[in-house]
Amino acid sequence: MWGCDTGGFELCDGLTTGRRLREVWGRRSRERRAEPHEDWWTPAVDAVCTAVVEGKGxxxxCGRLGQARARAGTTISGALDDLAALFDALGDAQPPFDMVTALAAGWEDGGRSREDCRDPLTGLANAAYLRTRISELYRGAPHPAAGGPAAHRLVAVALPEGLDPWRRTARLIVLGHELGRFFARGESLALVGRSRIAALAPADAELRERLPRLHAVARDEHGARVWSLALPPTCASALAMVQDLGRRTTDDTD
Structure with missing residues (x-):
């Protein structure tokens, strides 16, 4: 077993050990990448921690971790930095070559699977899919101000700030399932940030009538906020709005 710099915490069997390693690894990874990257946790992270604790597999x-990072859009450099942070937490100067190879092979496999445009955790479409759908609206409308874009709205749902990654992911899975039942008329539903979901929906009377109920359910059952946005006149502005929506910590309503 590797030496472990975890503030005096001894590696031993049990869930507490895996949780502690995960905490230290996550902190080291954030320090290396100098950014929040709040989508750091995936089930593959727990698989790596379990393998370290049990001393096998x-x-x-690491291959699973590489796949997860590729599916999340992390570069190979970012994935390798993440692996280096793990071994830094374990007291090693650098990861063994076979672990690097396994991670890289997983990253390559995961990259090939991005064609399905789905987030692997929630099953929701990803932001790239939503951007494609929005682009189609603008291409199909000769006068966007009065055509398809003007007849649609972007409905955003945001979980509360400050949730730990595991609780946030669990809520997203449940919320995504419920939103899939709410938006059941062919609307485009996508995960646009690690704590935000957006739906491209027709701006008709039915949507206006149903939105207050969605507000109430999202607030009471998930502590989430709901607001809707009109699509701007140009496609470029609409795509920028989706990108901005995925990274904002405050919401712009209209």
């Missing part, structure tokens, strides 16, 4: 777990 680490190469396979």
């Amino acid at each position: 680490l190469a396979e777990a």
Whole structure:
């Protein structure tokens, strides 16, 4: 077993050990990448921690981690930095070559699977899919101000700030399922940020009538906020709005 710099915490069997390693690893990874990257946690992270604690299966777990990072859009450099942060937490100067190879192979496999445009955790379409749908609206409308874009709204749902990654992910899975039942008329539903979901929906009377109920359910059952946005006159502005929506910590309503 590797030496472990975890503030005096001894590696031993049990969930507490895995949780502590995950905390230290996550902190080191954030320090290396100098950014919040709040989508750091995935089930693959727990698989790696379990493999370290049990002393077996680490190469396979690193492969899973590489796949998860690729599906999340992380570059190979970012994925390798993440792996380096793990071994830094374990007291090693650098990851063994076979772990690097396993991670890189997983990252390549995960990149090929991005064609399905779905987030692997929630099953929702990703932001790239939503941007494609919005672009189609503008291409199909000769006069966007009065055509398809003007007849649609972007409905955003945001979980509260400050949730730990595991609780946030669990809520997103449940919320995504419920929104899929709410938006059941062919609307485009997508995960636009690690705590935000957006739906491209027709701006008709039915949507206006149903939105207050969505507000109430999202607030009471998930502590989430709901607001809707009109699509701007140009496609470029609309795509920028989706990108901005995924990274904002405050919401702009109209």
